[in-house]
Amino acid sequence: MSEARVFNPRFIGGIAAAGIAAFAAFVLLIAFGGSLATGNDGRAHPLSNSAVGFSGLVRLVNSRNETALVRRRDELYSEDLLVVPLTERTDAQQVTTLRESRRELPTLFILPKWQVIPDPDRRTWVRYVGAGGEAGGLGPGFRVRLARGPSRARAEGHGPLAGIAPPVPAHAQTVTSENLRPLLTTGDGRILIGQVTGSPHYVIADPDLLNNHGIANRQRAWAGVRMLEELNGPAGESIDFDLTLSGFGAGEGRNLLRLMLEPPFLAMTLALIAAAFLAGFHGLSRFGPQRPEERAIAFGKAALVENSAGLIRQARRETRLGSAYVDLIRQEAARITAAPRGLTGEALDEYLDRFSAPRAPRFSELAARLHLSRDRDGLVSAARALASWKEELIR
Numbered sequence: 001m002s003e004a005r006v007f008n009p010r011f012i013g014g015i016a017a018a019g020i021a022a023f024a025a026f027v028l029l030i031a032f033g034g035s036l037a038t039g040n041d042g043r044a045h046p047l048s049n050s051a052v053g054f055s056g057l058v059r060l061v062n063s064r065n066e067t068a069l070v071r072r073r074d075e076l077y078s079e080d081l082l083v084v085p086l087t088e089r090t091d092a093q094q095v096t097t098l099r100e101s102r103r104e105l106p107t108l109f110i111l112p113k114w115q116v117i118p119d120p121d122r123r124t125w126v127r128y129v130g131a132g133g134e135a136g137g138l139g140p141g142f143r144v145r146l147a148r149g150p151s152r153a154r155a156e157g158h159g160p161l162a163g164i165a166p167p168v169p170a171h172a173q174t175v176t177s178e179n180l181r182p183l184l185t186t187g188d189g190r191i192l193i194g195q196v197t198g199s200p201h202y203v204i205a206d207p208d209l210l211n212n213h214g215i216a217n218r219q220r221a222w223a224g225v226r227m228l229e230e231l232n233g234p235a236g237e238s239i240d241f242d243l244t245l246s247g248f249g250a251g252e253g254r255n256l257l258r259l260m261l262e263p264p265f266l267a268m269t270l271a272l273i274a275a276a277f278l279a280g281f282h283g284l285s286r287f288g289p290q291r292p293e294e295r296a297i298a299f300g301k302a303a304l305v306e307n308s309a310g311l312i313r314q315a316r317r318e319t320r321l322g323s324a325y326v327d328l329i330r331q332e333a334a335r336i337t338a339a340p341r342g343l344t345g346e347a348l349d350e351y352l353d354r355f356s357a358p359r360a361p362r363f364s365e366l367a368a369r370l371h372l373s374r375d376r377d378g379l380v381s382a383a384r385a386l387a388s389w390k391e392e393l394i395r
Contacts (some may be wrong), residue, residue, distance in 0.1 A: 031257035042118050042126040044085050044207065045246035050126045051213035052114055054085055058241055060215065061225055066238035071248060075240075081106045081232035084242040085207070088112050094245055099201065106200040106233040110207050113173045153187040160230045161193065166223030168192070169208035184227070193227070202231055319379050322370040329386055333363065333393060355393055363389060 042050040046069060049055050061067050070076060082102065086095065086109055099107070119125035157164040161183045168186055180194030180203065194203050208214035215221035228239050260269045312318060333352050334343070343351055352363040366389055370382040 027257060028261070031261050042116065042124055043246065044087055044112065044211065045248070046083070046085065046241035046243060047246075047248065049124050049212065050116070051211065052116055052126060052207065053212050054083075054110075054210060054241065056212040056215055056221075057083075057210050057224065060221060061228060061239050064225060065229065068238055068240045070240050070242050070244060073244060076101060076242070076244070077105070078240065079105055079233055079235040080238045080240045081108060081228060081236050082240045082242055083108045083110065083210075083228065084245060085110045086112055086245070088115070090245055098242075098245070102201075103199060106202075106231060106236065108202045108204065108228070108231060110204045110210060111173070111175065113207050155184050155186060155192055157184050157227075159183050159195070161227055164223050164226055164230070166209065166220045166227075167217055169206055169214055169220075173206040173208075175203060175205035200233060318376050319374055322373050322379055322382065325383055326367045326370050326386070329390055330363075330367070333390060336393060356389065357392060360392070361385065361389070 042048060042053070044050075044052040044054070046054045046058050058067055058069070068075075068080070070082065076082065076098065082105070084095075084098065084107060095109075115129040116126035117129055119127050153168055154165040155168050159181070164184070166184075172186060172190075172192065174186065174190035174192055175194060176191065177194070179197050180191055181197055182189075182191045182193075183195055183202065184193035185191055192205055192209065194205075195201070196203065204210065206214075209220065209227075210224045215224055232239060259265055312321070330348065330352070333339075333355075334348060337352065337355055339348060339351055346364075349364040349367065356362040363386075366382065366386045370379070370386060373379040373382050
């Protein structure tokens with residue numbers, strides 16, 4: 001008859017595998033947080049595929065230049081051009097902090113224009129609601145006023161953007177400010193792109209020059225790439241796109257879990273996981289025959305002796321057993337040597353001393369040593385010596 005199984009091994013293995021996978025996913029979410037998000041939510045940021053997003057610009061720029069998506073605060077201090085899309089909900093204090101941290105570094109701010117809501121029928125799409133409000137996200141001391149109007153002409157570049165003339169978006173959004181130097185204007189002189197006076201910071205008033213909806217026009221798309229290349233600093237090696245203000249940042253620094261899951265410590269983490277797996281596999285396999293379960297209380301004389309010894313040990317009376325052990329060895333030695341029946345006490349001890357080997361301790365000396373023992377170690381040593389004397393006697 002085959003052995004009945006209470007649980008199906010495959011079922012138990014499946015439960016264990018599912019638990020391990022769920023725990024690993026949980027650890028990844030804690031370690032990386034928002035950095036694992038796809039960002040395809042319809043908002044205006046570099047990960048979005050909607051009309052107001054900038055994922056198309058990222059792919060287009062990447063076809064000609066190196067690009068990077070900035071998720072951590074400590075990556076905001078490179079000398080590369082940083083493209084920062086703004087929305088009506090962008091915290092002005094965060095923008096001010098970003099401007100202060102990149103005071104001497106090229107930074108391009110894209111102002112909001114459209115108000116949209118997620119399309120309920122098509123995921124990642126958006127629906128137009130209205131025009132955006134006033135852009136106050138550039139922080140205190142830098143106020144802009146937006147004006148909109150239809151335009152079909154081409155824009156005109158100035159300064160570093162001279163020679164670049166992309167088609168002006170329909171209902172172009174422009175900006176006016178005393179702190180802006182015009183770099184790209186409409187035919188009537190309104191500013192589409194301006195440079196903040198005294199700093200390498202730039203403002204794009206109309207996001208349709210660079211967003212997915214705007215770069216659907218081929219001429220505007222390649223003009224946008226050229227503008228970013230021209231605005232990049234001489235020390236810039238790539239064009240970066242900010243995600244920290246869009247809510248996809250990975251925090252100020254690395255937490256302990258993320259540090260364990262990224263090089264160079266990833267190798268150590270994988271080694272520990274492999275060691276844990278091997279230890280678990282070792283525990284599942286049995287080496288050698290099954291060890292029978294022992295009784296709590298054993299049978300026979302051995303159990304009686306062990307229990308008696310345990311009681312004497314707990315009572316701390318071991319040293320008082322020396323005299324009894326001497327009497328036991330004396331009687332055994334007398335029987336072995338066929339001692340006369342009338343011999344007792346010191347007379348018997350003198351008789352047994354005759355059987356000691358030359359230059360070896362005599363029976364009476366070993367018995368006295370055992371009588372005088374006052375600690376456990378001395379008692380054991382004297383008892384062993386007396387037992388050795390008996391073994392020599394038997395031989």
